[in-house]
Amino acid sequence: MSMTAHGSAVETDATPDERRWRRRCLWALLLLVPLALAEQSYESVVTLLNNSDRLARDVAWGQAAEFGGSEWRLANLRAASGVPGLPPNAVPVLADFTVRVGDADLQGHWKVCMVMLIDAAGRRWLPSGAVSLKQPDDVQRCNSAMFSGAKNGDTLKISETFLVPKDATATIRPAVSLAGERPRYLRFQRPQG
Amino acid sequence: MMRRLANIGLLLAAAVLCYGLQTTRPHYADLIAPIPVYGNLKDDVALRTFTVRADAVTFACTLAIEQFGRRRLLTTGGVWAIVTVALSAKDSTTTIAAATWKGPGGLLYDTTERLSLAPGMPPVTVQPGLPGKGRLVFEIRPDEASEATLLVSEARYFALDSQAHIALGPIAVRPDGLPEGTVETFDLSKDL
Incomplete structure (x- = not known):
């Protein structure tokens, strides 16, 4: 009412x-x-x-791609053998890159630099701290290269070590992601021949 | 006059409605709270990014650990609870960093910070296709041992993500008040 x-x-x-x-x-x-x-x-x-790596840019074997102000090229993708103390089906895999620095502000461009391996099923592996293999002195990891003081035109050797199961080794492809370039990331073709 | 009364009535009705909503609707913190995935001891509990299975619970009066070449013994006024867990990542490398022992009385115990560097202590990183093991160590009151729940998640603080709630079941109590099967010393240096 x-x-x-x-x-x-x-x-x-x-x-x-x-x-x-x-x-x-x-x-x-x-x-x-x-x-x-x-x-x-x-x-x-x-x-x-x-904030996620959604858009892959495929890079053919032997080709370089401009990413985060530098030119990235996959130099090798290889499995290491004879590493003791690993689970029976685990294989250490090294992804080697040569990077020609185009813009020396690596700390600005390479923030949250992440190298990963992606297999055919879409599974992703990040570098593992469980294996440490002896590397030549001029080889760096992505995050340490940021602070290397590299100048324009320098070429850096970057390598990351992964631990992947045997069944994934046939299809894994290396990929590189940088915070500033997201959601795009580089996905490299496996070494041919 | 009629109009003023109607306005007051409307205001009161709105106040009652708001109060009702406030008391009956879940709090924001509950809306974004961890999403529980329930399981029992020895069950595979599948979360969004990883699967966890609590394999065994051991109680001990003292922990032994080898650190920097020296053997250390850690005593406690309560009892040590050591949970061995099997972990596997779903589709990307995952780090499991948080575990809590929830006693029957509702007391929450985080994993102990009194030791580090022991094998299998969180944070544990697991790679897809390569299952791993972890060892979660809690320092608890003996009366919080039976009917406890183990909570496991990637991070301690998070929103809108799953968390394992593993019921660890009943544990008998010895005459001295400690859980049945309590060992004198548990060696953390031994491999999982």
């Missing part, structure tokens, strides 16, 4: 102009509420999408 009284009181007090505007405002909410939600979540959604 009181609601009806309230409703009629409002109806009689308001001018037709006020009533029209009230209706318009209510209709506008249908548009404004979703718009406000979209605006509020836009940045989070963009951050979420750009």
Whole structure:
């Protein structure tokens, strides 16, 4: 009863102009509420999408690709044998790259530098600390190369060691991801011949 | 007059509605809380990024560990609970860094920080296709040993991700108050 009284009181007090505007405002909410939600979540959604390696750029064997201000080339992908203390079906795999520095600001361009192996099923392996193989002195890891003080035009040798199961060794491909280049990442073809 | 009363009525109704929503709807922290995946001892519990199985629980009065060539003994006013877990990553390299012992009284014990460098202590990194083992060590009150739940997740603080809740089952109590089967010394240096 009181609601009806309230409703009629409002109806009689308001001018037709006020009533029209009230209706318009209510209709506008249908548009404004979703718009406000979209605006509020836009940045989070963009951050979420750009925070993952989604768009692969394939690089053919022997070719170099410009990435993070430098030219990346896969030099080798090889399995190491005779490493003691590993699970029976685990194979240590080394991915070697030669990188020609195009922009010496490596700390800016190579933030969260991540080398990984991806197999045909989409499984991803990150470098493993469980195996440490002796490497020549001029070979660095991606994250240590960032602080190497390399200049424009220098060529860096970068190598990462992985531990993968035997069944994956036939299809694994090395990939490189940098925070500044995400969601794009480089996916290299396996060495041919 | 009628209109003022109607407005007051509307305001009260809104207040009641808001109060009702506040008391009956879940809190924001609960909405984004860990998503539990339940299991028992020796069950494979599959989470979003990894699978965990609690294989065995051992209780001990003292822990022995070899550190920097010296043997150290760690005593406790309670009891040490050592859980051996099998871990496997789903489709990418995963680091499992957080485990909690939830006692029947609701007390929560994080893995001990009194030791490090022992084999299998978290954080444990597992590679896809290469299952690994971990050893979770808790320092608990003896009366929190029976009917406990083991909580395992990738990180200690996270939102909208799964967490294993593994029921460890009943454990009998000895006359001295310690759990049945408590060993005098557990050697953490031995391999998993």
